[in-house]
Amino acid sequence: MTARARKRMSTIRRRTWALLGLLSLVAAFVVTFVASSASSAPSSHGTLGTGIECTSGPSFSLKTSTGYISQPDGNSVFMWGYTTSTGSFQMPGPVLCVNEGQTVSVTLTNPAVGGVPEPVSIVFPGQSGVAATGSAGAVDGVFTKEAPPGESVTYTFTAEEPGTYLYESGTKPEKQVQMGLYGVLIVRPALGALYGYNDPQTRFSAEYLVLLNEVDPELHHAVELGQPYTITTRLPRYWHVNGRSFPDIIAANGASWLPTQPYGALVLAQPYDPFTNPLPILVRYANAGMDNHPFHPHGNDLRVIARDGRLLRGPGGEDISFMDFTRTIASGQTYDLLFRWDDVDPWMTGGAPVPVTIPNLQNLVFKDDMTFYSGDPRLGCKGELPVGVTANNLVGEYYLPWHSHAVFEFTNFDEGFGGLATVVAILPSETPEGC
Amino acid sequence: MSEEGNRVSKRPIPSTLTRADLLKLGGLGAAGLLAGGAWAAAARGGASSGLSAAVPTRVGRAAAPAAADRFLQVAATDGYMALPGRPAYPDPDVYVFGFVHVDADATVNELDVFKGKVQQPAPIIGIVDEDDVYWTMTNIGLVVRPDLDDSHTIHFHGFPNASAIFDGVPEVSIAVPVGRSFPYYYKPHRAGTFMYHCHFEDVEHIQMGMQGVVYVRPDSPYKWAYDDSATAFDRQFAVHLTEVWTTPHDNLEAIQETIWSDYEANYWTINGRCYPDTLKPNNDPSLPSQPLSALIQVNAGDRVLLRFINLGYESQAMQLPGIAMTVVGEDASRLRNSSGLGTVDLSYETSTIYIGPGEARDVLFTAPDFVSPGLTDPGNGKSYNRYWLRNRNVHRLTNDGYAGLGGQVTEVRVYNPSAPLGAQTHPNQTYPEFSPPQIPGTSPPAYYKNPWIVF
């Protein structure tokens, strides 16, 4: 057990850092949406430090760069990435946001110094008529035109259809995309930025990105040292959401202790209410990895409304969206989903007590002597917690993980409760009276 | 373009109506105020259209049918299972954790007899929509590794809008230590096939076997998968897919660490058994800790419901050549969309059940006509036609590489209507089936309970 205990200690330390970030987010949300019992203003979660942070187009100037990311177990991994021409290394690439109908141009420069020491490129799955024009030394690759070190390529296309799309390297993808050359492109519909698609019912109160990939440190180590790597024995050890592994993923966007991993994915939600909180949350899944990942959100099923940037509509305009509690996101796929929480039981928000007697909490286990549990089963209520247990709950909110159900991916190398996961925090709409 | 888009509207309407407006509209007096309240109530009931049909159609606060109280209990402990190519009974050597079916409201002391004698998988649990389900989980500890004072939890996988404390994730709520019971409480508002597993050190405890099927049936009638006559069935079978990677099982027994990202399953099971054990009847004496059969015995013409769940860590592609399967439910949602333009039936016919980890499928088929002469079932002497239900990922049709066909393979046996099977009285019924076996090493002999708890 000592080995296991030691490893767990390192995780706890890092996890606690992450929690600080998390709590600041939740606290901000509480001030904004609970204390004031205001309804969730569309997209305003972003201002709290979570949700999607756009780099706006339609013209983008990107470059390749290399750098290191840190893993929750203290390890660091060498990566290749896209970043803005004025930016520093980040993982994943910037979230490119454009509007339907715009002519998008993405210029990719592969700096001779600080860039990737081999030809690189970008392909835009889901876009049509992507034209590539390169500098003098640009070369034609298998998938598209490529930029060797010191060269650049400009990709131009019209963003015809709204939705969620990947952009990623079209050069040795099994190597370069795994190394980190990927990102997400969001095309806003004609209806406006508060809608997922040109359908009034895709209006959302907030949006979140869940962008998946895997990391086999052997590949990254070999690439860093210029050594050979055997793809046929590939074995991922880390799994990323938005370039971070759990629990780091629930820290704020731009958390200072994750300087090269700017994007978090803590989901903040409140119970559905037809007047004060009528709009669902839009979650954008994308998988840049080589493996299909079964993603399981606790809390409530998500409604799958779109695939690969196309609303799920039948030939007669039928709504063929559907709900599930686990969605296998295949390599290269994107999904748009709607999430909402419903207060379905009388005891839920500050209502009657639950019809069971919760044992004395002294006689239960709080893992690692800390908990996000409020001490009361009801949403918005708080109860006594045992002495010595670090209580992270603010206003009786629920915390529920969203994670890969290929559970070995819900780890960091050999530590559980890590890897391919994030958390949704369900907050009460107001502090209920009944507690 | 504004967020509202281009609005085709000739003139605006008053956003709020004054009492005077209402009077003008027809002498309503104060009635308009009442209407507001009524609309709120309707909205709370989720009566809106379109994608907001994400609302559960039966909101608990709305009137629900008279709910019954249901009490059930499982005990968490360790034990051993038998796998082909590994030592079999009486000395099976694959170390497992699990949940075993015990008497409701049993105390920790009364459960001593089950210590170290767990069965695989956890029992099938069948509960009823809108009932109050009191589900106690008792942690009676590990016998082989008493030094591991691991806690356990129940995670009701897919249960919507669950309170954190009943969701079973220890990092964000609580866990149940050795020697304690915890009263999980659920009030389901939706029928369908779900699953449950321990979420404490989940990558280890799920792989070690703490997983099972839980389904919710509509309150009436009994043999419908969903509240929809199109999902009526004569017989139902849980098809619980998972894998065994023996390395961590052996490591735990040998007090060794496991690097979970090395995951590489070497056994693939249905209801805790590998082919050919999958064909043995329920409570077969040769498999006292794997009591649940995977054999699917039906009469010609029966409507058959297969409740697929996958709690392994790999996707599987199951096929039943010769019989068309219709998927009517996915992840405990009826494949039907009532939003938008009318009702859309999204159920589909398929030859392949592609099912990822943590996913569930409700699959219906109609048993084909019997074709003489068929084969003769040595167990009951009846004649049947044989169909294979098996994993199309053919490299997994092996038991750790040992000789012979193995893994996730079982048979659908369609019996001659001239000598039919009796009506099904519980899921996965086999003909014949044994009564629960003796708990090994008990004297005077104590006995397991059936590997299903259905209401």
Added chain:
Amino acid sequence: MSTARGSTKPLRAARLAGTALLAAAVGALILGIPAAAKNEAPKVRQLQAKTSPAGTARLAVSSWTINLCAKTNSAWTIVDSTTVPIWGFALDEGAAGCSDDTAQLPGPVLGIDTPTITAGDTLTINLTNVNVPEKVSVLIPGIPSDELMPDTAGTASSKSYTFTVDDPGSYLYQSGVQSAAAQVGVQMGLYGALVVRAAPGQAYAQSWTAYDSQEVLVLSEIDPALNEDPDGSNCALETPPQPPNCHLRDYAPKYWVINGKAYPDTDPISAVSGDRLLLRYLNAGSINHSMELLGAHQRVIAKDAFPGYPYYVVTETIASGQTVDAITTPCAVGTPPDTELPLSNSNMRLTNGNASPGGMLTFVNLTGSACPSASNMAPLVDAGPNQTSAGPNAVLDGTVWDDFVSPVDVMWTMQSGPGTVTFADPIDVDTTASFSLAGAYVLELEADDGANPSVSDTVMITLANSPPVVDAGPNQTITFPGSAGLNGTVTDDGITPVTLEWTKQSGPGTVTFAPNPNVEDPTASFSASGVYILELTADDGVNAPVSDTVTITVNPTPIHVGDLDGSSTALPSNRWRAFVTITVHNGTHALVSGALVTGTWSLAGDGTATLSCTTNGTGTCQVHSGSLPKAGTPNVRFTVTGVTRANSTYASGANHDPDKGAQASNGTSKTVKRP
């Protein structure tokens, strides 16, 4: 035969979207017009008008026989100079039986050229296992054969299978997995594609499954360790020795192939810009593969030969053993036009062994430059939130979005409801609807831009019958015996008739309502003075009765002394007696009878003196003093101390006396002089 198809096909279609879609497709076929793939959103209502027997598109039914050989091939070329041994199927074409045919990976594509198989045909496959060292069979998941589970044809033996191909689609045919020994047969290469079309240029009955060209893509992967040692005999040679199926347990593919070839040896796909290209994916491998097309979306029209609701994807997973049909309509857009569209495995299985590029990668090469014309976005309609209205009116809040490439007409109509609906302005998205009866109405807002099929959305208006609103009017105070004119008001939505009733809730006497208690403002009369609470109740027969109360205070009549007259009479022995006559008035100085007057005499005198009297019909009564001595008593005074009468009150302040001179008094005291 067409009957059989008629009986099966509509069922499949019905599960899809009603027989309508099928009928439409068949109709199109009869006319020989392949429905355009981009002909989106046919309005279901319109389609349902058409009906046509499903079978009529079918002209003839055929029975086909195909001879297949199962053979080994010691050197199948995967890519460039890389070869592996395989077991495979070959088409027995020549006269020399199987001897002159070569096993290929995958087996021959059946149904397109050899022969063209259409739904409803019967297919017989004669299998000869030439030299495959394990049992071989033909199994087609999704198509039942005359064999419940195909028996197996051992080495150098043959077997015949008959399949009735009821439904169109893409099917894998493969060696079955029924015995321990046969389980590696599929991985060794014993598989191929069977393609069944609904009609020429038509993958399935549904209109959107029409295509201009098609390509069959059989996907699989190869682990040379298994191919080179299918019986696992090498496993025992490993250290430590491994069990005989070690190649299955340790399955680790090194090559990823499309139609048996890896890039760059894969065959490119030729297509015409703007045409509909049907891609038939069949995953014969043991691993799931996701296939991605760059430059154009793919529309998945069927999985495992079931034509479900189609949907668009960039990449789709084809599970092991599964088939997926997708139609793509790429067009050469961009400057310069993009004419080489990569079609690749999005799991990035793009290597041959460790060499890149390779694997599951090919291209769709476009010729021509035709593209679908610029789109005119169909309108988007939102009929607004469902509402419960108090009735009889509801304010509708519709919204219509459009790109306004063409003008948009909007129209409100009633789809269902218990009564009739009148729209203030049916062509205004925001208007008022008036309903004739309570209940649930479904209203439809339809928008038509003239270019696309009209689009509509519905909203449900539940017309609640709201309870009446009752006001019993202001409180009143009246004076007995007067009556009160009540002033109640009842307002209601008028959806159901309302009945009224006035009742007495409390009060000392009885109340009479005139003309009756069932009107808003009757006249109420009271039998006695006092405080009365009257209640007005309104009942619309649906909601709980609603009531309101009013307080009527009935004050007693004020009475007073209206005249005091005195007189005297001499008595014997120098004595005398005084008389006082009292007249009682009410507030209007009318004479009041029956009033008891009490008072006091300044000198009582001897004998009897009366101190009270009760007024008679003329409102008067008389009291007299006792016997008084003339000596010393020139006069005597009577003072009224009280006047009492039922429902009356003594207002002494109003006492007065109209008389002047001798009979004058203050109305309360009267002095009478000695005679």
